[in-house]
Amino acid sequence: MSLTEAYAQGHNDRSTLRKPDWLRVPRRSSPEQSEVEGLLKELGLNTVCKEANCPNYSDCFSRKTATFMIMGTDCTRNCRFCNVKTSKPQGLDADEPLNVAQAVQRLGLRYVVITAVTRDDLPDGGASHFAATIRAVRRKSPQAAIEVLVPDFKGNKEAILAVVQAGPDVISHNIETVPALYSRVRSQANYRRSLGLLAEVKRLDSSIKTKSGIMLGLGEVRKQVLEVFDDLMEASCEILTVGQYLSPSLDHYPVQEFIEPEIFDNYRKIAYEKGFGFVASAPLVRSSYQAEEALHR
């Protein structure tokens, strides 16, 4: 798409295409980054880091950490903020759980984050594959803490139970944005269903920490954000991440606003006052950011 077409489509003028200086992250290479990339390629593994084109990619990979994305790179949904392709997915790779476990072991990870594309094509939404991956990692790296960032499984309680029973340390499910914007950017999801998943996890096993993340800059207002914080607290969510939305491409939902770092600081303060156990809130925060620290707080 050309820049002119992008403006016509609603990408605001250059002020929301060019990033403010606090969001300008250089992409660097490093031997560590290449090492991680090599290992992922060898084991046939994907990361959301690459598929979502995360600005923190170099930073995390250089520290030899990555967020695995299982069940392929094709998602059955089409959220307007997400870079992952929407397409009819392939069959599941039965070796994937073991390959993830091997990668974790070879990278010596103490904290592992595993996410996935949404697989509405599978009867259990992929919950058993998630569970198998958690178990494989536990076997090979018993000292590692495991966080899974799950889709909503269409609210399927058996699916949620399957993941809970595999015993991860943290189950995360991102609320992404305020309910008023769901129809615009996350039309195949349901705000109440997403809150319900978090509450259900706690109901099934209160020892598992729950976590959720929200992006700012999609057109939400402060009052709406604070209501989401309240709703998450009511669903017993303990860990919160708040970051700035960046448009993955000119074909995605345009950034509506760049939120100043001070506002992120203020949201962090308020979230702690509301009772969250751990809050990461800054423009470049993504759901895996400071993930390990959140668990040990």
Place this chain on the structure above:
Amino acid sequence: MASPTDRKYSTDHEWVLVDGDVATIGITKYAADQLGSIVFVELPEEGESFGSEDAYGEVESVKSVSELLLPVGGEVVAINQALEDAPETVNDDPYGEGWLVRVRLDNKGDLDELIDGAAYDASLA
């Protein structure tokens, strides 16, 4: 798809196409793809001089920013003005219309530090 063989490459994903003592510089398709949709290209002024490996500009995409490092030292004799209104040209045609600057080479010896298309492609594998 193999990188064009009519030019040389730096390990920072820039290409150099030499004609006499003037070199045209751009970024490779790999670099453009990694960046994503490019929304702004910051280029130097004509007449500015740079040494090899100096930062001469910036490429900004929807998600990140990348410094441009000059693979060969010289004086800027032309910049690609079209990129001001159509920065996406770098994504669409990185080896052709998406060129960035032309420099008059200070020292042809700088070219010896560069690698050919096959070696560049091998480094990406």
